[in-house]
Amino acid sequence: xxxxxxxxxxxxxxxxxxxxxxxxxxxxxxxxxxxxxxxxxxxxxxxxxxxxxxxxxxxxxxxxxxxxxxxxxxxxxxxxxxxxxxxxxxxxxxxxxxxxxxxxxxxxxxxxxxxxxxxxxxxxxxxxxxxxxxxxxxxxxxxxxxxxxxxxxxxxxxxxxxxxxxxxxxxxxxxxxxxxxxxxxxxxxxxxxxxxxxxxxxxxxxxxxxxxxxxxxxxxxxxxxxxxxxxxxxxxxxxxxxxxxxxxxxxxxxxxxxxxxxxxxxxxxxxxxxxxxxxxxxxxxxxxxxxxxxxxxxxxx
Numbered sequence: 001x002x003x004x005x006x007x008x009x010x011x012x013x014x015x016x017x018x019x020x021x022x023x024x025x026x027x028x029x030x031x032x033x034x035x036x037x038x039x040x041x042x043x044x045x046x047x048x049x050x051x052x053x054x055x056x057x058x059x060x061x062x063x064x065x066x067x068x069x070x071x072x073x074x075x076x077x078x079x080x081x082x083x084x085x086x087x088x089x090x091x092x093x094x095x096x097x098x099x100x101x102x103x104x105x106x107x108x109x110x111x112x113x114x115x116x117x118x119x120x121x122x123x124x125x126x127x128x129x130x131x132x133x134x135x136x137x138x139x140x141x142x143x144x145x146x147x148x149x150x151x152x153x154x155x156x157x158x159x160x161x162x163x164x165x166x167x168x169x170x171x172x173x174x175x176x177x178x179x180x181x182x183x184x185x186x187x188x189x190x191x192x193x194x195x196x197x198x199x200x201x202x203x204x205x206x207x208x209x210x211x212x213x214x215x216x217x218x219x220x221x222x223x224x225x226x227x228x229x230x231x232x233x234x235x236x237x238x239x240x241x242x243x244x245x246x247x248x249x250x251x252x253x254x255x256x257x258x259x260x261x262x263x264x265x266x267x268x269x270x271x272x273x274x275x276x277x278x279x280x281x282x283x284x285x286x287x288x289x290x291x292x293x294x295x296x297x298x299x300x301x
Contacts, residue, residue, distance in 0.1 A: 012089055017080060017086055017087065019065055020054065021067050023070055023074075039076060040079040041134065050073070051091040054071060054091070055093045056068055109162060112161075113144060127142065150173040154181045155177070158181070159188075163193060164187075165198075168187075168195055179205055183201045186201060257292070264281075
C-alpha cells in the first residue's frame with residue numbers, strides 16, 4: 001500500500017512579502033468591505049492566526065531569491081502590506097492548486113461563534129477588546145454573547161453545525177424546550193434555517209407549547225391556525241416515521257436494484273425488453289439510477 005502524500009510541509013516558514021506572488025487580482029472595492037476591514041483589524045491586533053498557503057514557483061531555477069505563489073491568503077497579505085509588515089508566516093503546499101485547500105475550510109456557525117465569544121469573556125477578555133479585534137460594534141458582541149440564552153441544550157446540539165439565521169433564536173425562545181427540539185428537527189429535515197421558516201413553525205405551535213400567550217396573526221383566523229397546527233404535527237410524525245424506516249427501505253431498494261442489474265445483464269432479457277417493452281426498459285434503468293443516487297446521498301450525510 002502506497003503512503004499518503006502530504007499536502008503541506010510540516011513546518012511553517014517566514015517569507016518576505018516581496019517574494020509572494022498573487023494568483024488573482026483583488027478588486028479595489030474589496031478594501032472597503034466589512035470582511036477586509038475585519039481581517040485588517042484582526043491582523044493589527046493579533047497578527048497572523050491562519051498562515052498563508054503558498055507554493056514554490058520555480059520560474060527560473062537559478063533565480064535568487066525564490067518566489068512563491070499564493071494559494072490562499074490574498075486579503076491577509078494585503079492587510080500585512082497595509083500595516084507595513086515585511087514578512088508573512090506561510091504554510092508551504094506541495095501542489096500548486098488552492099481548490100482543495102479552500103474546499104475543506106469549515107466556516108464558523110452562529111452557535112460556534114457564540115460559544116467562542118462566551119468562552120473568551122469567561123477567560124477575562126473584555127467585550128470591547130473582542131469588538132475591536134473583529135472590527136464590529138460592541139452591541140453585536142452582546143447579541144452574540146446572549147444568542148443561546150433560553151434555547152434548549154438539545155436544540156443547540158442539533159443546530160450547532162448549521163448556518164442558522166440569528167432571528168431564528170429569538171423565535172425559538174418563544175417556544176418551550178420540547179417544541180424547540182421539534183422545530184430544530186423540522187428545520188433540519190427541510191434544510192431551511194431562516195427566520196421566516198421558524199416563524200411558520202411558531203405560528204403552527206399549540207398555545208401550551210409556548211412560553212407566552214400567542215397573539216393572533218393578522219389575516220389568519222384561529223380556525224386556520226388550528227388546521228396549521230394539526231397539519232404541522234402530522235407532517236412531523238410522518239417525518240419521524242420515514243426517518244425510522246429509511247435505512248431498512250434503502251436496503252430493500254439496493255437489493256432490488258442488484259437483482260434488476262443481474263436481469264438486465266442477461267442479453268436475452270435485455271434484448272427482449274428493448275424490442276418489445278422499450279418504455280419499461282427505460283423506466284427500470286431510471287429507477288436503478290435513482291436508487292444509486294439516493295444511496296450515495298445517504299452515505300454522504
